[in-house]
Amino acid sequence: MTPARTGRHDRAHIIGVALELLDRYGLPDLTMRRLATELDVQASALYWHFDSKQDLLAAVSDRILARIPDLSPGTELPGAARAVRDALLAHRDGAEVVMSSAALRPGPSRAQDALRLALPAGLADADLAAAAVLQFILGHTSLVQQRMHGESHGAASTTGSLGAADDSAVFEAGIALLSRGVALTPR
Known part of the structure; x- marks a missing residue:
């Protein structure tokens, strides 16, 4: 479940939305542009929180693995x-x-x-x-x-x-x- 948005997008919220897009469209269609569109921001705004798409995917990976009890x-x-x-x-x-x-x-x-x-x-x-x-x-x-x-x-x-x-x-x-x-x- 994506954390509720509080004002500006924070890292946790962006990861949650990226995970929702992953589930909806799959990895090949999880792009920074699609994520930015979903968040209603410019793609460049995502780079305030993540150095690269791979950095974003590493954070998504960590969120996936956080499900391990x-x-x-x-x-x-x-x-x-x-x-x-x-x-x-x-x-x-x-x-x-x-x-x-x-x-x-x-x-x-x-x-x-x-x-x-x-x-x-x-x-x-x-x-x-x-x-x-x-x-x-x-x-x-x-x-x-x-x-x-x-x-x-x-x-x-x-x-x-x-x-x-x-x-x-x-x-x-x-x-x-x-x-x-x-x-x-x-x-």
Whole structure:
């Protein structure tokens, strides 16, 4: 939900409107010009709040990942992975936005932090393991969202082996394999 506008547009309000436009039109049509039109300002006014479109998308990415709940101690990797996936699926092209920001702004994110917390204590390469799991989730969720977009335009088929009906099973199998690999990793 977009925060209520109070006078001038602030960063939080602009991010909220950008997220609404993302949900309505998708990432390819989320332009600074469209956002400015929606806000009834000149596109140049947006650059008071964001250095670039990528800076705006990084803020949108952070808002998407803010949907990941604070996980309780003892949450296992599959539960944390599902929480990350659910946050990405809550918004059209959410995985692509987060993936783009992760590629251009490497380093830990709320998603990676949640996954790291779900890994066994004392794991030697917890950062590496969390990054690998996050990349699987981003890739899988991006594929699912691409398929959903194709289906909405009549371009994708869900028939056959490993189609959309099997997306959940593929996700669970991937996370189970990654979890077993983590369990076998020396501490």
